[in-house]
Amino acid sequence: MWRGLINKYKKYLPVSEETKVITLCEGNTPLIRAENLEKLMPGLEIYLKYEGLNPTGSFKDRGMTMAVTKAVESGSKAVICASTGNTSASAAAFAAKAGIKAVVLIPNNKIALGKLAQAMVYGAKIIAVEGNFDDALNMVKEISDKNPITLVNSINPNRIEGQKTAAFEVSDQLGDSPDYLCIPVGNAGNITAYFKGFKEYSDKEYISKIPKLFGFQAAGSAPIVDKKVIENPETIATAIRIGNPASWDKALNAIEKSEGLIDKITDEDILKAYNMLGKMEGIFAEPASCISIAGLYKSYKEGKLEKGKKVVCVLTGNGLKDPDIAIKENKDITVLPCDYNVIESEILGGF
């Protein structure tokens, strides 16, 4: 019986036999063969690591089980973060399970209640600060410095430790590492974590090689590709809308050491991939996740992948988190009278 990723991979993680593990049975997400995408990109064997099936709907749960487990071990009475999205949802859920408080600070401009629905359901205390995101982030840093409250934003090093288990899982599922791994890059913690995981498995000779890491940023939010901080990043892929990534140098190191690449993708191509994924593979992923597919397709067309190789695309979050985009992209409903011949002919006409 699967009891979460810390129980499974504890010998690679900073826990001891005495550590009380806080788990929602995160991890163990499916690796789905993408037979239909393969027809578009002959010569490749393509798999989707569907991280949207983690308990709160994103890969953040991998880091958060570690961060909250360590927070409880250290005696913290609460966790705190500045986040308007997946991080706050995950932090709130694990804090609820642990029986400690979660505090979420958000900037009070353009509060999107839909993005906060999960944190609210999980009982987080949500405070809107009169200021911008950096004001909220500075505030949570200061509060966690001066109180027995653990900061669980991505600067918490335990997050990377938990997230690296995704590389272990992909390798265990395939029986070896893939040749390429395509991954969205926002704050750059996840590409850093995958590299760390593959490196550790490679050092133990459990896998034959570290895959080439192909990272992708949204064109309007591509500081690493453009080699400069972006003051006002903009993209439909909100989960990777970050102008100054916390793990910038580590991402560059991962790409260089793995002989990978980093590229940027337009919102138009992200949306094309979003629709391809749903309509060809039956998978509903957040727009940010779909950049893995869009980036793979662009790289394939540019001849950057060898034939006969295995590729894993990481789908970081569940599409259900952003239903508005789904509806905006697809609202083609045909209204017809309740008449058999009319409806049958409409249906058969579509074949």
Add this chain to the structure above:
Amino acid sequence: MWRGLINKYKKYLPVSEETKVITLCEGNTPLIRAENLEKLMPGLEIYLKYEGLNPTGSFKDRGMTMAVTKAVESGSKAVICASTGNTSASAAAFAAKAGIKAVVLIPNNKIALGKLAQAMVYGAKIIAVEGNFDDALNMVKEISDKNPITLVNSINPNRIEGQKTAAFEVSDQLGDSPDYLCIPVGNAGNITAYFKGFKEYSDKEYISKIPKLFGFQAAGSAPIVDKKVIENPETIATAIRIGNPASWDKALNAIEKSEGLIDKITDEDILKAYNMLGKMEGIFAEPASCISIAGLYKSYKEGKLEKGKKVVCVLTGNGLKDPDIAIKENKDITVLPCDYNVIESEILGGF
């Protein structure tokens, strides 16, 4: 590597070695120990079967992998259903994976786009019929009778076959069947499927007993409990808002043979359980799912469970499918100036 429930349980399912399996790697959902709920109900060992982590976010994927696999095997060029919710999402996703069409008929009164977002993303053809739900259902029956199009509403017997694997999984995860299984009852196909699954495992002596099945209907939509068809069922638990269940007799048989019970739960108690589940266990489930918890709690208080026993509550769908209720139930955001002392005091005051 998990390759879906048909691959795992094929010897119990109506497939052959030649059957081309259509899978999204459904099943293999976590069974989560609910330590915090156990404190409310001392003497019980409580587990949550979190079916919201299936690929389209509900248990329907178990039946749909079978139904679409058999549709393709029989040469169907499309699947069709009348549904405004989880069934349409699941049918559309598996049809996309299979490369066949999905057609969804809905009544054209009160079209909730949010509930159709998934079917749209997966590329279903959606037709709003000028009529009510029964008109749409009669239409899909007639169209599937007269054309090479497979009906995948719950009257399709392959759905029950796929769904029974949840009983196998629960038993495999625990090493035996639980003593009690609490489950929402709408169309009554799922309780029928669990009973069938436990019966088959019991006949093979893989498990020591068939668990007592505790089924729960919403008070405003409780035809089986009230022993009469409900013309206009009403409940916040929309996924089980059904006035005349297709598997009525089979549900009664499952309850009688397992020495279980069926009861009805108010919307108020469903919402209490919804909040308990989120805030105590860090799990976000559809309101209909939460009736399992509400029903267990009611039965526990009424002394209907023996102490020292294991209980599994089935959480049928992901809470992300219904974000509006989450926001309606929780919109307590505190707006504060960007002042350290004010914010720190607000946070510490909550401890």
